[in-house]
């Protein structure tokens with residue numbers, strides 16, 4: 001799998017020399033400043049896998065995403081409710097752009113690598129550069145469940161988070177009844193660290209969530225990445 005590439009050959013311009021050449025040793029602020037200036041200022045990079053790619057959400061994704069996310073089974077364990085109209089989804093997409101510009105969240109559309117048609121959404125939220133942590137959140141249209149789409153999207157996102165962004169710890173908060181999500185995260189090597197009691201308010205009630213975590217070193221060992229580079233061990237190219 002190619003871990004990272006960009007639209008219209010942008011990657012070479014976007015990758016800071018410091019990330020190309022190895023682990024970064026400057027302060028956290030400088031680190032995130034460089035990353036966001038070089039990688040995230042105008043658009044998210046396009047992360048290309050075997051069957052899916054991750055890219056910036058676009059206005060023309062709104063209708064399709066709306067049709068997927070209005071399914072209450074998709075939002076059952078999410079903090080959001082089904083949108084009322086495509087305009088709500090357009091507003092969501094605008095917010096994604098705004099939050100990316102502010103380096104608050106990096107939200108990607110999961111799209112079919114052959115057709116560029118959207119299948120879901122995946123993102124890093126609660127980015128905390130000094131602590132080098134973030135939370136991952138994902139939803140996939142129900143018609144695509146059970147095919148490994150989420151698994152491949154998470155692999156691309158975690159390579160990006162640990163490799164390009166240099167994060168150290170990625171968390172997922174999973175409702176205790178969300179067995180599908182739990183199974184999927186465990187298959188990726190996520191470890192359960194504990195129960196967050198009544199941490200999720202939905203449909204007028206509080207629900208418990210489990211905290212699952214993947215650490216940088218665990219991911220690098222699993223994925224065969226060279227520490228701090230985002231490169232597959234033994235490969236010279238960041239693609």
Ligand SMILES: CC(C)(COP(=O)(O)OP(=O)(O)OC[C@H]1O[C@@H](n2cnc3c(N)ncnc32)[C@H](O)[C@@H]1OP(=O)(O)O)[C@@H](O)C(=O)NCCC(=O)NCCS
Pocket residue numbers: 073074075077078137138139140141144145146147148149150151152172173174175178180181183184
């Ligand atoms: C959570 C969610 C993204 C998981 O999707 P998913 O399709 O079950 O996850 P995966 O992509 O990892 O697919 C795993 C399943 O596909 C199967 N599969 C088929 N081909 C596969 C492949 N090439 N690679 C991996 N798994 C494959 C696996 O065997 C597994 O089946 P199982 O669930 O019967 O064990 C999805 O259920 C969803 O969008 N839920 C609603 C939103 C939500 O709750 N998000 C999580 C909030 S914490």
